[in-house]
Amino acid sequence: MTPPLLRLAGITKSYATVQALAGVDLEVRAGEIHAVLGENGAGKSTLMKSIFGAVQPDAGMIEWQGRPITIESPVAARACGIAMVFQHFALFESMTVVENVALALGERTTLGDLARRLSDVSMRYGLPINPAQPVHRLSVGERQRVEIVRCLLQSPRLLIMDEPTSVLTPQAIDQLFETLRRLAAEGTSVLYVSHKLEEIRRLCDRATIIRQGRVVGTADPRQESAARLAELMIGHSFPQTERRAKREGVLALEVAGLDVQADGPFGTALRGISFRVRAGEVLGIAGISGNGQSELLSALLGSTLSPMHAVMLGDRPVGTLGVAERRALGVAFVPEERLGVGAVPEMSLAQNALLTGYGRGLVRRGVVALDRAWAYAERCIADYGVVAAGPGAPAASLSGGNLQKFIVAREIAQAPRVLILAQPTWGVDVAATALIRQRVIDLAASGVAVLVISEDLAEILEICDRVAVLASGRLSPERDVHATSAAEIGRWMAGGFFDAQAVAA
Amino acid sequence: MSLSITPLVASAIAAAIPLLIAALGELVTERAGLLNLGVEGMMLLGALAAFAAITHGAGLPVALLAGMLAGAAGALVYGFLTISLQASQVATGLSLTILGTGISSFIGRGYVGYRAPETFEPLPIPGLATIPGIGPLFELNVLGYAAVLAIGAVWYFLQRSRWGLELRSVGESPSVARSLGLKVNRIRYAAVLFGGAMAGTAGTYYALAQLKMWQEGLTSGNGWIALALVVFATWRPARVAIGALLFGGVTALGLWLQTVGVGVSTFALASLPYVATILVLVSISADRQALRRHAPAALGKPFFDGD
Numbered sequence: 001m002t003p004p005l006l007r008l009a010g011i012t013k014s015y016a017t018v019q020a021l022a023g024v025d026l027e028v029r030a031g032e033i034h035a036v037l038g039e040n041g042a043g044k045s046t047l048m049k050s051i052f053g054a055v056q057p058d059a060g061m062i063e064w065q066g067r068p069i070t071i072e073s074p075v076a077a078r079a080c081g082i083a084m085v086f087q088h089f090a091l092f093e094s095m096t097v098v099e100n101v102a103l104a105l106g107e108r109t110t111l112g113d114l115a116r117r118l119s120d121v122s123m124r125y126g127l128p129i130n131p132a133q134p135v136h137r138l139s140v141g142e143r144q145r146v147e148i149v150r151c152l153l154q155s156p157r158l159l160i161m162d163e164p165t166s167v168l169t170p171q172a173i174d175q176l177f178e179t180l181r182r183l184a185a186e187g188t189s190v191l192y193v194s195h196k197l198e199e200i201r202r203l204c205d206r207a208t209i210i211r212q213g214r215v216v217g218t219a220d221p222r223q224e225s226a227a228r229l230a231e232l233m234i235g236h237s238f239p240q241t242e243r244r245a246k247r248e249g250v251l252a253l254e255v256a257g258l259d260v261q262a263d264g265p266f267g268t269a270l271r272g273i274s275f276r277v278r279a280g281e282v283l284g285i286a287g288i289s290g291n292g293q294s295e296l297l298s299a300l301l302g303s304t305l306s307p308m309h310a311v312m313l314g315d316r317p318v319g320t321l322g323v324a325e326r327r328a329l330g331v332a333f334v335p336e337e338r339l340g341v342g343a344v345p346e347m348s349l350a351q352n353a354l355l356t357g358y359g360r361g362l363v364r365r366g367v368v369a370l371d372r373a374w375a376y377a378e379r380c381i382a383d384y385g386v387v388a389a390g391p392g393a394p395a396a397s398l399s400g401g402n403l404q405k406f407i408v409a410r411e412i413a414q415a416p417r418v419l420i421l422a423q424p425t426w427g428v429d430v431a432a433t434a435l436i437r438q439r440v441i442d443l444a445a446s447g448v449a450v451l452v453i454s455e456d457l458a459e460i461l462e463i464c465d466r467v468a469v470l471a472s473g474r475l476s477p478e479r480d481v482h483a484t485s486a487a488e489i490g491r492w493m494a495g496g497f498f499d500a501q502a503v504a505a
Numbered sequence: 506m507s508l509s510i511t512p513l514v515a516s517a518i519a520a521a522i523p524l525l526i527a528a529l530g531e532l533v534t535e536r537a538g539l540l541n542l543g544v545e546g547m548m549l550l551g552a553l554a555a556f557a558a559i560t561h562g563a564g565l566p567v568a569l570l571a572g573m574l575a576g577a578a579g580a581l582v583y584g585f586l587t588i589s590l591q592a593s594q595v596a597t598g599l600s601l602t603i604l605g606t607g608i609s610s611f612i613g614r615g616y617v618g619y620r621a622p623e624t625f626e627p628l629p630i631p632g633l634a635t636i637p638g639i640g641p642l643f644e645l646n647v648l649g650y651a652a653v654l655a656i657g658a659v660w661y662f663l664q665r666s667r668w669g670l671e672l673r674s675v676g677e678s679p680s681v682a683r684s685l686g687l688k689v690n691r692i693r694y695a696a697v698l699f700g701g702a703m704a705g706t707a708g709t710y711y712a713l714a715q716l717k718m719w720q721e722g723l724t725s726g727n728g729w730i731a732l733a734l735v736v737f738a739t740w741r742p743a744r745v746a747i748g749a750l751l752f753g754g755v756t757a758l759g760l761w762l763q764t765v766g767v768g769v770s771t772f773a774l775a776s777l778p779y780v781a782t783i784l785v786l787v788s789i790s791a792d793r794q795a796l797r798r799h800a801p802a803a804l805g806k807p808f809f810d811g812d
Binding site: 091 | 677678
């Protein structure tokens with residue numbers, strides 16, 4: 001019997017205080033699509049980086065085509081025939097596609113030759129891209145194509161894909177799966193890293209499931225039920241959110257004909273955005289980041305000002321008011337970036353609580369009441385089961401899920417009239433995700449207007465009452481979540497509502 | 506009084522050449538992601554080394570080499586601090602200017618008032634040099650011709666060559682460049698040293714082609730104008746050339762107005778290029794989108810090249 005293409009035995013890696021990998025075994029056969037399934041923080045990324053040479057394991061053995069090897073660097077990994085597409089793309093924005101590819105290949109070819117080879121490969125695998133386009137003009141899906149084609153030009157034996165679908169529309173995911181199946185049929189192995197069960201069940205031949213740095217099982221994902229895989233992955237059964245009956249209240253947040261300039265050379269301008277959120281309901285804005293999401297957030301938050309009547313809180317126009325004034329009027333906000341925007345990484349949780357909670361009696365006659373800030377942070381920690389050393393722990397010491405729970409707790413504790421959340425469960429573990437979603441649903445049921453901006457379509461369909469899609473700076477028509485489908489939303493995410501609007505207009 | 510504008514063009518070009526040389530060097534440095542504010546200091550080091558070499562009997566090629574090496578030596582100090590030790594680029598560059606100014610005036614004291622025994626003289630191209638208006642373009646010295654050729658060479662290097670591509674990638678995102686297997690620090694050192702050698706050449710030009718004698722602070726702040734030129738040109742070589750001519754023209758205009766005897770203080774006229782610099786920077790900064798689109802994304806940010 002031929003040896004497997006790649007075999008790992010007892011791979012162990014520790015960082016200062018955490019053991020990321022504790023003796024992981026893994027086997028990838030030639031021509032198979034092998035899933036590595038695990039929660040955020042289970043150690044998947046560290047494992048992949050060990051294979052790709054970006055991280056050196058403390059112990060364990062790697063065998064490549066039957067021979068033990070050490071992979072010192074990504075360059076060495078590429079020389080062996082291992083290629084990797086990262087979750088966060090490694091592309092140069094200001095350069096063209098072909099220049100980006102040339103940099104990775106390291107061969108002395110002319111750009112013209114390379115552009116021709118690039119077009120050949122991209123057409124053969126159904127990944128059309130224009131080599132002369134600058135990367136900053138490409139959509140996220142196109143950027144991923146560049147990454148994949150860049151890997152394919154090196155004729156890899158093993159292609160590692162790290163959470164490749166987190167930024168793709170459902171249609172783009174189908175296309176990606178086609179390409180991967182085709183590669184596998186030609187003999188290239190694929191290591192597919194994900195926490196999305198349905199995708200793995202659709203695509204992969206085998207799955208290795210990882211929890212807290214250990215392999216907890218291998219399975220044939222086509223045979224196992226999603227529930228069984230989820231149980232293996234998180235160690236207990238899948239938490240379900242529970243919907244509450246909707247009570248329509250008064251109009252709480254209204255945006256009317258909002259135009260916003262792009263917030264940078266690679267941003268997207270907003271054109272004529274209008275929507276309303278009533279007290280007691282959750283409106284979801286789906287769509288892939290980079291289609292105007294950050295511009296919309298700044299305009300809602302008040303870090304970008306707009307005409308007075310473009311943004312209304314109830315019957316009060318607030319377009320020209322700044323962040324602090326809007327917060328004082330009852331808007332709370334959970335930003336996309338936890339560290340740096342949502343919280344100051346070096347400051348303690350108590351101090352971070354003070355940053356937005358100062359209006360809740362944490363400041364007495366201009367002097368910070370540290371005891372109250374401490375107690376406030378303690379309440380947030382207790383209410384949401386945040387795992388932290390206490391209110392004195394620096395924000396950066398918390399895991400993504402725990403910090404997100406703390407930030408959501410801090411914002412909800414301010415008893416807002418309107419709560420705006422951006423990517424509320426991005427990079428958050430399953431248990432924390434379920435808790436946050438449930439608290440958001442409960443908050444809306446208690447009469448608060450909630451706006452959720454998210455790339456995660458499943459999340460939108462789970463917690464929102466109505467949904468609209470933001471694509472290329474324009475907002476689609478709204479749909480009741482029960483009256484739409486992932487396919488329709490997916491088409492809209494790719495801009496498919498423009499024509500319908502033109503007909504209606 | 507002569508009505509010909511040819512002398513005005515000639516002095517504009519003469520003033521533009523050293524700005525062009527220094528700015529092209531700084532442009533390459535900045536495209537690799539390093540902001541070296543020490544251009545003025547490196548120019549003075551280069552001027553001193555070249556002047557000392559020529560005074561002690563060396564020929565012009567050796568003097569030029571000395572000037573380039575002295576500029577590069579200053580750049581090496583900057584590179585060691587900012588690349589290897591990740592010190593603040595702004596503080597290090599400013600210190601380098603102060604250091605270069607100090608060293609050149611300290612050692613240069615012995616040369617004050619000396620005339621250079623040998624200098625770079627114009628080499629007119631027969632036939633072309635006498636064309637009215639643009640004739641002065643064909644009556645440059647060897648450094649001037651080299652500077653004009655360098656515009657195209659730097660453009661070709663950056664936009665068309667593999668090394669140029671690697672250099673730009675390092676200025677765009679050193680972490681991504683590193684993940685692709687590029688030797689980020691080596692590329693950055695090369696870019697910084699090139700910038701230093703070009704600044705040293707510009708200094709040599711002031712000492713041995715323009716003033717032809719030693720004088721304290723003979724670059725008179727032109728290193729700062731070269732720095733501003735790079736921003737003015739939004740990091741593109743051809744626009745550096747246009748900018749250098751523009752600033753050279755303003756300088757020449759100031760001198761010309763003095764000679765024809767306009768009733769304005771000579772100090773006010775001499776400050777024209779600096780006023781122009783400020784005005785241009787203000788107008789460029791007004792279009793922040795364009796500035797951000799062309800600026801190397803990692804410019805000025807320290808990068809730790811290691812695990």
